[in-house]
Amino acid sequence: MLTEDRLIHTEYSEVMQKSYIDYAMSVIISRALPDVRDGLKPVQRRTLYDMYELGIRYDKPYRKCARIVGDTMGKYHPHGDSSIYEALVVMAQDFKKGMALVDGHGNFGSIEGDGAAAMRYTEARLKKLTQDVYLSDLDKDVVDFVPNFDETEKEPEVLPVKVPNILINGAEGIAVGMATNIPPHNFGEVIDGVIAYMKNPDINTEQMMEYIKGPDFPTGGIVTNKDELLSIYSTGMGKIKIRGKVEVEKGKGGREHLVITEIPYTMIGLNIGKFLNDVYGLVESKKTTDIVDISNQSSKEGIRIVIEVKKGTDIENLKNMLYKKTKLEDTFGVNMLAVADGRPETLGIVPLIRHHVNFQYELATRKYKTLLAKELDKKEIQEGLIKACDVIDLIIEILRGSKNVKDAKACLMTGDITNIRLKSKKSEEKAMQLRFTERQASAILEMRLYKLIGLEIEALMKDHDETLKHIAEYEDILSNRATMAKVIIKELERYKKEYAMPRRTAIENAAEAVFEEKKIEEMDVVFLMDRFGYAKTIDVGAYERNKEAADTENRYILRCKNTDKICIFTDRGQMHLLKVLDLPYGKFRDKGTPIDNLSNYNSSEENLVYIAPMADIRQKKLLFGTKTAMLKLVSGAEFDVAKRTTAATKLNEGDMVLFVHPVAESDHIVMQSAKDMFLRIEAGTIPEKKKGAVGVRGMRLASGDQLEAIYLLREEDEPVSVRIKDKEVVLNRLHVANRDTKGVKR
Incomplete structure (x- = not known):
């Protein structure tokens, strides 16, 4: 049973706020954003480290990705596993x-998506790079x-990357409330910038x-706004305009070919297919008649x-x-956001390099x-061995006179001869003066006899000199920042020479891009739509020659201009616009295209109530009538819009x-109900409303x-009659009544 003192009272909104902030920071720091130091997200860092731990080196056989993941x-x-494999693939x-960091073997996807x-x-x-x-320096405590997550393993907080990977790759x-998008750069140029x-x-x-x-995109291309790059690299934000590279080649029969050999970085993947479709669209919509064919001949x-x-x-x-109407010219939105000193920060190029x-x-x-500590340890041991070589006879005598290793080691370290049996007083005096360190004593005891050969002693002296040289070198590096800078620069120059x-990508x-659209020659056409919804336009002359067949076979026949729009009103109260130019134009016997596709x-979801060219309704008033007898007039100009x-x-x-049609004030309207009630009213009695209104009864x-x-x-018009059961009702003979009355039974 819970008691009052065990309950924690807190505001629900505060709990939600804290929980969401914790979640957001976890996503930002631990998953979505790269660290400014190594330029890697946690999943990338962990994958590379795991491959390193598994020994999957560049000079070793490939291993299954499933094993790595x-x-x-x-x-x-x-x-x-999907996030890890996706990171590995990229x-x-x-x-x-x-610069790719993993050497993949097998199908790792393609540039076309x-x-x-x-x-x-x-x-x-792993790649050699x-x-x-x-x-390379993970073993040097750098x-x-x-x-790790369950505290059974250790993982590096950051990888010891020697180049600004965040710029190179x-x-x-x-993340939550923020995103990063940093373009890749040239390996050699970035190293030059660091130096x-x-x-x-x-x-x-x-x-x-x-x-x-x-930026230096792996897909090449051309950056076209060179002057704006200074602002982008100063603030860490902006838009880089990139174009594909287009070359002109001579083809057969004197024709010329436009050949795209490099694409914008943003076109990688499915956008190549979209580009091809966009070009098809330009041809189909007659935006251009210059293109004869397009083919994708890309390969490895x-x-x-x-x-x-x-x-x-x-x-x-x-x-x-093509630059203006397709993805052949695009923008790359730069947002140089990274985790710096444990928090997300937008950085310009100089601060990025400063952090690196x-x-x-x-x-x-x-x-x-770490290297100095190792060399100092080595120096200590080498000095002990050199010293031991000078008194090797005494050491052998001590070892022969000792009952165990402990006594021998004590004698070497402190001169304690209590448990040592030596041959002479002189040996005892010399033994009591021995003061080897623990490391030196252990090394002497582990030394093999062949080390006493003259050449081995010379090699030991040579190694000692080399060790002293390294110690002086490392102490100079650690105590002198200028020396350390020279070492780092020398290493960077080696990387540049080997991997640059x-x-x-060209920068200019x-x-x-400015192009002149060819003006469409305006002409009269006839819109035909059959009962199956297939629509097309044909020449007026073709219609006149086939008038009888056209009138019989088609549900809607409209005369219009090829520059006009067709208005389609439906029973759901929607109006759909269709450009006449989007309709296939051809011969009378051409099948046409379903209007749903255009x-x-x-x-399948709505029924067509009325269809007309925009030119026929723009200057008129349209009467709208519904099944519940709501009526209104709307100016046709309200439908002259750009929205589809x-x-x-x-x-x-x-x-x-139920009904849409242009009307004049002198026209009459007859409403017929399902229960055979008829009401005839004057069109002039129906008020004009906006298209967003319901209307009046x-x-x-x-x-x-x-x-x-x-x-x-x-x-x-001629008299209009309708048949009700066995009776025929002539609508023109109905008495004109007031709007919003019951009407008469017929």
């Missing part, structure tokens, strides 16, 4: 990373190790950009998308059209302290549009009754 998940990253894809094979089929191992530059990630900073810590962004020109050798064009095409104008250089000094300090690659100030109209779908009228719950319906039809009567 399983080991990483079991030891370090308990967040599901680190192996050289078209996504500036194909996914990697299942982890049980693929294999991987990763082993040399990212993991980084802190922390307990970039980063992307979505420049180390030589001049007061370097500014503009000076830094003399070394790091801008690289991107090659060939666009065949007509003779006499304005190539420059067509290129600009400070980390390098920290790594070097810890590395050379030529720049792939390109003029904005507009937002869905014939708009609400044509407001409907009460359960109501549906046109007929007072009996309980359970609803309108079945609405008829439009014009003065010039």
Whole structure:
């Protein structure tokens, strides 16, 4: 039973707030954002470290990815295998990373968006670069190790990466309330930038950009806003404009081909297919008639998308059209957000490099302290062995006179001869003067006899000299920051010489793509739509020649301009717009295209009530009538909108549009209910409303009754009659009554 003193009273909102903040920080720090020091997210760091621990080195055989993923998940990253495998795959894809960190064997996906094979089929191992530059000093106590999630293993808090990986490979990630998107850069240029900073810590962004020109995407391409890069790299935020590289090649028959050999980085994956579809769309919508064919001839050798064009095409104008209307020109949103000193921070390029250089000094300090300690230990042992060689006869005598190792060691360390039997007083005096350290004594006792050979003693002396040289070198590095900087710079220069690659992305100030759209020649056409919903447009002459067949076979026939729009009103109160140019234009016997595929109209969910060209309704008033007898007039100009779908009228719950048609004030309206009630009113008595209004009641319906039809009567029309059961009702003879009355029974 709970007592009052065991209950904790707290505000629910405070608990939720604290819990959400804890969750958000966990996502930000432990999953989504890279650390500014090694440029890696936790899942990437853990995967690389696990491969290092498993011994899957660049010069060793590949291992199954399932083995790597399983080991990483079991030891370090308990967040599901898919996130680990996805991270592993991305680190192996050289078209996504500036420098791939994993050497993948098998199907690791493609630049066109194909996914990697299942982890049980693929294999991987570390790249030489990763082993040399990212993991090489883990055995020298250069980084802190922390307990894993269940405290059964230790993992590095950060990897001892020697280059600014956050710039070289970039980063992307979505956290809670924040996201990072850092472009990749050229390996050699970044190293030059680091060296420049180390030589001049007061370097500014503009000076830094003399070394790091801008992003270097693995897909190449062209950065077109060079002048804006200074602001982007100063603030860590902005938009980089990138274009694909387009070359002109001569084809057969004098035709020219536009060949895309490099694509924007943002086009990686399914966006290549989208680009091809966009180009098809430009042709189908007749935005351009210059393109004859397009084919994707890309392979492992690289991107090659060939666009065949007509003779006499304005190539420059067509290129600009592709830049403007497709993903061939795109923007990369830069947000250089990383975890620095345990908290997320947006950093410019100089602060990023500053954090990296400070980390390098920290790594070097810890590395050379570890190496110095080892050399000092070695020096101590070497000095003891050298000293022992000078009194080797005495040491042998001590060993022969000892009953056990403990007594011999005590004698070597303190000169205690109590339990040692020596041959002479002189030996006793010398033995009592021995003062070897514990390490030296242990080394002497473990020394093998062959070490007494003259050449071995010379080698020992030589090793001692080398050790003294290393100690002096390490002490100089640790006590002199300038010396340490030289060591770091020398190492960076070695990495650059071994791993740097030529720049792939061009940086320039390109003029904005401007193209002239060809003006469409306006012409009269006839819109035809059959009872199955297949629509097309044909030439007026073709219609006149086939008028009888066209009138018989088609449900809707509209004369319009090819530049006009078709308005489709439905019983759900919606109006769908369809550009006439989007309709297939061709011969009378062409099948056409379902209108559902060309507009937002869905014939399976709504019924077509009225269809007309925009030009026919723009200057008129449209009458809307519903099944519950709600009426209103709406100006046709209200429907001259750009949206493909708009609400044509407001409907009460359960109501549906029954009638839409242009009317004049002199027209009459006849409403017919399901219970055979008729009411004839003047159109002029119906008020004009906005399209967002419900309207007014046109007929007072009996309980359970609803309108079945609405008829439009014009003065010039022939008499209109409808058959009710066995009777024929002539609508023109009905008495004109007031709106909102019951009507008459027929």
